[in-house]
Amino acid sequence: MTANNTTTTNGRDKARVLIVGSGGVGTMAAYTLEKGGLAQVTSVLRSNYAVVKEKGFQISSIDHGEVTGWRPSCIRDAIPNVVEESLPPFDYVIVSTKNIADVPPSIAEMIAPAITPSRTAILLLQNGINIERPLVAAFPSNPVLSGISVIGAKEFPPGTITQNNYDISYIGPFSSPTTTTTPAKETETNKENAAAHRFVQLYSASGAVDSRYDADVAFNRWRKLLYNASFNSVCAILRTDTARLRASQHAIDELVRPVMLEIAAVAKRAAGVSLSDDLINKTITIDLYASFFKPSMCQDVEKGNLLEFENIVGEPLREAARLGVETPTLKVLYSLLKSLQFGIKEMKGLVDVPRESSPALKYGDKNERW
Amino acid sequence: MTANNTTTTNGRDKARVLIVGSGGVGTMAAYTLEKGGLAQVTSVLRSNYAVVKEKGFQISSIDHGEVTGWRPSCIRDAIPNVVEESLPPFDYVIVSTKNIADVPPSIAEMIAPAITPSRTAILLLQNGINIERPLVAAFPSNPVLSGISVIGAKEFPPGTITQNNYDISYIGPFSSPTTTTTPAKETETNKENAAAHRFVQLYSASGAVDSRYDADVAFNRWRKLLYNASFNSVCAILRTDTARLRASQHAIDELVRPVMLEIAAVAKRAAGVSLSDDLINKTITIDLYASFFKPSMCQDVEKGNLLEFENIVGEPLREAARLGVETPTLKVLYSLLKSLQFGIKEMKGLVDVPRESSPALKYGDKNERW
Numbered sequence: 001m002t003a004n005n006t007t008t009t010n011g012r013d014k015a016r017v018l019i020v021g022s023g024g025v026g027t028m029a030a031y032t033l034e035k036g037g038l039a040q041v042t043s044v045l046r047s048n049y050a051v052v053k054e055k056g057f058q059i060s061s062i063d064h065g066e067v068t069g070w071r072p073s074c075i076r077d078a079i080p081n082v083v084e085e086s087l088p089p090f091d092y093v094i095v096s097t098k099n100i101a102d103v104p105p106s107i108a109e110m111i112a113p114a115i116t117p118s119r120t121a122i123l124l125l126q127n128g129i130n131i132e133r134p135l136v137a138a139f140p141s142n143p144v145l146s147g148i149s150v151i152g153a154k155e156f157p158p159g160t161i162t163q164n165n166y167d168i169s170y171i172g173p174f175s176s177p178t179t180t181t182t183p184a185k186e187t188e189t190n191k192e193n194a195a196a197h198r199f200v201q202l203y204s205a206s207g208a209v210d211s212r213y214d215a216d217v218a219f220n221r222w223r224k225l226l227y228n229a230s231f232n233s234v235c236a237i238l239r240t241d242t243a244r245l246r247a248s249q250h251a252i253d254e255l256v257r258p259v260m261l262e263i264a265a266v267a268k269r270a271a272g273v274s275l276s277d278d279l280i281n282k283t284i285t286i287d288l289y290a291s292f293f294k295p296s297m298c299q300d301v302e303k304g305n306l307l308e309f310e311n312i313v314g315e316p317l318r319e320a321a322r323l324g325v326e327t328p329t330l331k332v333l334y335s336l337l338k339s340l341q342f343g344i345k346e347m348k349g350l351v352d353v354p355r356e357s358s359p360a361l362k363y364g365d366k367n368e369r370w
Numbered sequence: 371m372t373a374n375n376t377t378t379t380n381g382r383d384k385a386r387v388l389i390v391g392s393g394g395v396g397t398m399a400a401y402t403l404e405k406g407g408l409a410q411v412t413s414v415l416r417s418n419y420a421v422v423k424e425k426g427f428q429i430s431s432i433d434h435g436e437v438t439g440w441r442p443s444c445i446r447d448a449i450p451n452v453v454e455e456s457l458p459p460f461d462y463v464i465v466s467t468k469n470i471a472d473v474p475p476s477i478a479e480m481i482a483p484a485i486t487p488s489r490t491a492i493l494l495l496q497n498g499i500n501i502e503r504p505l506v507a508a509f510p511s512n513p514v515l516s517g518i519s520v521i522g523a524k525e526f527p528p529g530t531i532t533q534n535n536y537d538i539s540y541i542g543p544f545s546s547p548t549t550t551t552t553p554a555k556e557t558e559t560n561k562e563n564a565a566a567h568r569f570v571q572l573y574s575a576s577g578a579v580d581s582r583y584d585a586d587v588a589f590n591r592w593r594k595l596l597y598n599a600s601f602n603s604v605c606a607i608l609r610t611d612t613a614r615l616r617a618s619q620h621a622i623d624e625l626v627r628p629v630m631l632e633i634a635a636v637a638k639r640a641a642g643v644s645l646s647d648d649l650i651n652k653t654i655t656i657d658l659y660a661s662f663f664k665p666s667m668c669q670d671v672e673k674g675n676l677l678e679f680e681n682i683v684g685e686p687l688r689e690a691a692r693l694g695v696e697t698p699t700l701k702v703l704y705s706l707l708k709s710l711q712f713g714i715k716e717m718k719g720l721v722d723v724p725r726e727s728s729p730a731l732k733y734g735d736k737n738e739r740w
Contacts (some may be wrong), residue, residue, distance in 0.1 A: 237607060238709050247723040248712040254705035291726040332702035335624035339608050342618040353617040356661040 014040040015202055018090045018114050019072075020079065021097030022048065024153030025125060027057055027161050029094060029203075030072040031064065036205025041072040042080065042090075048158035049077040061153075061163040063208045081113035089116035092199060094147070096125040098300075101310035102341065103350065107131075108138035117141045121195035123171065125149055127228055128311025129221050129271075129319075132174040143195040144174050146217040148224055152290075165290075169203065171196050172214030222267040226275055226283045228295070228312045230259035233333045236297035236307065236340065243291045252284060255329065260284075262327040263316055270319040301340055304347050309337040384410040385572055388460045388484050389442070390449065391467030392418065394523030395495060397427055397531050399464060399573075400442040401434065406575025412444040412460075418528035419447040431523075431533040433578045451483035459486035462569060464517070466495040468670075471680035472711065473720065477501075478508035487511045491565035493541065495519055497598055498681025499591050499689075502544040513562040514544050515569065516587040518594055539573065541566050542584030592637040596645055596653045598665070598682045600629035603703045606667035606677065606710065613661045622654060625699065630654075632697040633686055640689040671710055674717050679707040 017033055019026050022043045033039040045052055056069035080087055093114050095107055107124075115122065118141040124131055125147035132144045152165025173192030196213060203211035214220055231242050234255050238245075245251040260283065264275040287293045297307050313334045320327040345351045387403055389396045392413045403409040415422055426439035450457055463484050465477055477494075485492065488511040494501055495517035502514045522535025543562030566583060573581040584590055601612050604625050608615075615621040630653065634645040657663045667677050683704045690697040715721045 234706075234709075237706060238713070240709070240713055243726050244713065244716070244723055245709070246726070247721075248709055250705060251709045251712070255702070255709070288726045328698040329702055332625070332699055335620060336604075336607060336706075339604075339610070339615070339618055339621045339625070342621070343608070343610060343614065346614070351617075353614055356613050356616070356658045 014038060015091040015198070016088060017041045017092045017094060017202075018080065019043045019094045019096060020111060020114075021095060022046075022052075023096070023155045024161055024163065025149055025151055026094070026096035027059070027155065028061065028063075028151060028153050028163050028167055029096060029125065031057075031059060031061075031067070031070065032167065032206050032209050033202055034072055035064070035208065036202060038202045038205045039092075040074075042074040042076060043072045044076050044079055046077070048155070049075065051159040055159065058160045059163070060161070062165065063163065063167050064206075079111060079114050082116055083113070089119045090114055091119070092121050092123055092195075092202075094123045094125055098296075098306070098308040099124075099126045099128055099131055099311045100306045100308055101314070103306055103345070106134055108134045112138065115139055115142060121145055121192075121199070123147050123199060125169075126311070127224065127308065128315060129225060130315045131311050136174070143192040145192065145196050145199065146170075146172050146174050146214060146221060148214065148220055167209040169209070169211045170214035170220055171199050171203070171211060172217040172220075174217055218271045219273050222263070222271060222273045223275060223279065223283075225267075225312065225316060226260050226263055226280065227286065229263050229316060229330065230256045230283075232295040232297045233259070233309070233313055233337060235295050236301045236309075237333065237336050239298060239301060241292045241294045241298070242287055243293065246284070246288075255333075256284060258329040259333065262320070262325070262330050266316045266320045266323070266325050266327065269323045269325050270316075297337075301344070304344055306344055306348070307337060307341050309334070309341065313337060384408060385461040385568070386458060387411045387462045387464060387572075388450065389413045389464045389466060390481060390484075391465060392416075392422075393466070393525045394531055394533065395519055395521055396464070396466035397429070397525065398431065398433075398521060398523050398533050398537055399466060399495065401427075401429060401431075401437070401440065402537065402576050402579050403572055404442055405434070405578065406572060408572045408575045409462075410444075411442040412446060412450065413442045414446050414449055416447070418525065419445065421529040425529060428530045429533070430531070432535065433533065433537050434576075449481060449484050452486055453483070459489045460484055461489070462491050462493055462565075462572075464493045464495055468676070468678040469494075469496045469498055469501055469681045470676045470678055471684070473676060473715070476504055478504045482508065485509055485512060491515055491562075491569070493517050493569060495539070496681070497594065497678065498685060499595060500685045501681050506544070513565040515562060515566050516540075516542050516544050516584060516591060518584065518590055537579040539579070539581045540584035540590055541569050541573070541581060542587040542590075544587055588641045589643050592633070592641060592643045593645060593649065593653075595637075595682065595686060596630050596633055596650065597656065599633050599686060599700065599703075600626045600653075602665040602667045603629070603679070603683055603707060605665050606671045606679075607703065607706050609668060609671060611662045611664045611668070612657055613663065616654070616658075625703075626654060628699040629703065632690070632695070632700050636686045636690045636693070636695050636697065639693045639695050640686075667707075671714070674714055676714055676718070677707060677711050679704070679711065683707060 015038060017039045019030050019041055022045045030041045030043050034041050052075060056071045059067040082089060093111055121143040122135055123145040135144045148170040151167040153161055153163035155161050173196050175189050175192050200211045200213050245256060260280045267273040267275050300307050317327055317330055317334050346353055387409045389400050389411055392415045400411045400413050404411050422445060426441045429437040429440060452459055463481055491513040492505055493515040505514045518540040521537040523531060523533035525531050543566050545559050545562050570581045570583050615626060630650045637643040637645050670677050683700060687697055687700055687704050716723055
């Protein structure tokens with residue numbers, strides 16, 4: 001753990017931002033915020049802590065150019081406890097880890113020590129729907145914000161970030177009047193709106209990236225789900241890229257498009273969100289320019305990383321079940337993703353697979369064989 | 371090509387058998403038939419031709435023990451043409467290749483030069499349903515027989531066979547009165563019955579293995595499909611074994627059992643075959659004793675071999691569509707298997723995947739990105 005937790009003189013009027021998860025997305029957010037000069041960032045690092053502590057981040061960015069040996073104002077190897085450490089409160093806690101809902105600890109448990117009630121805004125820079133629910137329940141006095149990022153940024157090896165697609169982020173209140181999944185009182189809406197607008201200001205201050213206020217979080221999250229529930233799931237199961245799905249055509253007609261239509265049906269019923277056929281067609285070709293692109297879950301399967309599928313496939317499926325919407329394709333993909341996750345959990349020692357035997361069925365029992 | 375195609379004096383009254391496909395199953399059939407002394411076998415070899423020509427097969431068998439340097443009476447590197455080569459007709463042509471219905475040549479085209487009309491019986495030692503249809507259509511005067519084998523035999527490396535499960539085979543006429551999928555006239559039935567009974571005799575003559583007349587081909591083929599459409603498909607898609615599916619339980623409840631129930635529903639409607647819940651439960655635990663067993667399609671995916679999924683999943687699905695039976699799980703698995711097959715075809719140069727580009731969507735078009 002580093003010692004530098006005090007706000008510098010220069011930083012007295014800066015927003016205090018904690019970023020949990022410093023892979024591609026989190027590190028570029030940290031860099032952008034500090035470059036803007038309106039925020040002072042503490043980053044929580046895990047696997048890359050030692051290398052970044054020693055040498056800083058090496059960044060190659062389409063937005064910012066080449067940056068070597070950079071560190072945010074403060075790095076930590078664990079979530080700071082603001083009360084026990086008597087730290088000034090954080091204005092924002094950004095969660096840019098993957099959202100692995102089926103493996104503890106929950107995000108709410110994880111970030112709790114860094115949250116100051118009625119003060120800290122929580123920004124979930126993550127995919128999926130209903131991800132705000134456990135946070136709203138755990139921190140009822142704190143604004144919870146939606147962050148949708150279309151950045152293309154990867155970390156490899158640890159501490160080295162390559163950002164090869166522009167950082168565009170959409171920041172908005174989960175409790176926006178149009179976010180029918182999380183209705184909120186007027187006062188809460190205002191508070192969340194203010195926190196979102198301020199964050200857009202902090203994030204845009206560098207002048208290098210595009211950050212926008214998201215006035216329709218529900219629409220934008222379901223819209224992004226069109227891609228993630230379909231391409232991301234199917235590519236993960238098949239270990240292939242989106243170009244190959246398009247090249248085989250039947251994969252679009254029999255898997256990708258049916259899932260998108262199922263998502264559109266759930267979005268309509270669950271959140272009153274309309275995802276048009278035009279939008280579906282556009283989403284099918286959205287990464288044509290990035291031929292042979294493997295979406296994140298596919299990369300995770302191949303690396304043996306846990307999959308964030310509950311927020312992307314599990315939640316829309318549960319909404320569908322609750323509302324009686326038919327989702328036959330999504331249902332099978334979900335079960336297959338759950339099985340892939342089981343295999344990854346086994347590799348990580350999180351589940352056991354017993355060696356089986358049966359007294360009734362042995363090699364010798366010819367007649368029991370068939 | 372070897373020269374030895376003449377029937378020896380000793381072999382004058384032996385049945386002449388051609389075996390197409392000499393991997394684990396085909397080689398053990400060749401060995402068993404020749405050991406019985408009532409048949410003279412010509413084997414068609416592909417990838418293992420050179421090594422077997424030079425050194426023979428090395429066999430390690432639970433039924434026959436250790437056998438080194440063994441060859442059938444005749445080996446060939448291509449299907450013999452009985453007319454052009456003026457060969458005596460074959461009494462049986464056994465097809466023990468995988469059944470890759472979506473890649474030419476068809477089995478009918480492949481074996482045509484070896485078939486003598488009204489004489490040669492064709493024995494399909496292969497999985498799946500409706501596999502006899504193209505053969506019955508191509509060779510209307512020849513008996514077409516069903517062979518179901520529960521042998522566990524693998525070839526690795528080429529020419530080396532390990533048989534670690536007993537050879538039990540069920541031989542019967544596809545046109546049996548109970549095989550409602552291929553109704554036949556009485557005379558044809560009698561001819562096929564006779565050919566099946568004679569083959570059981572040839573195959574049982576060694577005394578080492580168990581060969582049985584199959585009086586209910588339809589039932590037994592649909593029954594085997596219970597396992598293959600479910601475990602074989604799901605394991606191939608997930609690249610896992612049946613023990614891990616059972617260990618995760620949801621994979622049984624949400625994938626394996628639903629597919630089995632769908633197959634049972636199609637079997638009932640398409641062939642009047644009843645596959646009971648008891649049989650389904652037995653099939654779910656049938657290879658408990660062989661913990662961590664990867665079914666054949668899974669092994670094929672991992673080796674980059676073409677998958678025989680059309681006869682195992684495609685055909686029951688087409689029967690279901692024809693008869694209006696709901697098969698939501700099977701449908702998604704089929705599309706995924708077709709995508710896996712597309713990837714394998716790409717590796718083998720059978721399909722092309724174009725590098726995509728889109729004039730409308732480039733890295734520079736920020737506003738088109740989202």
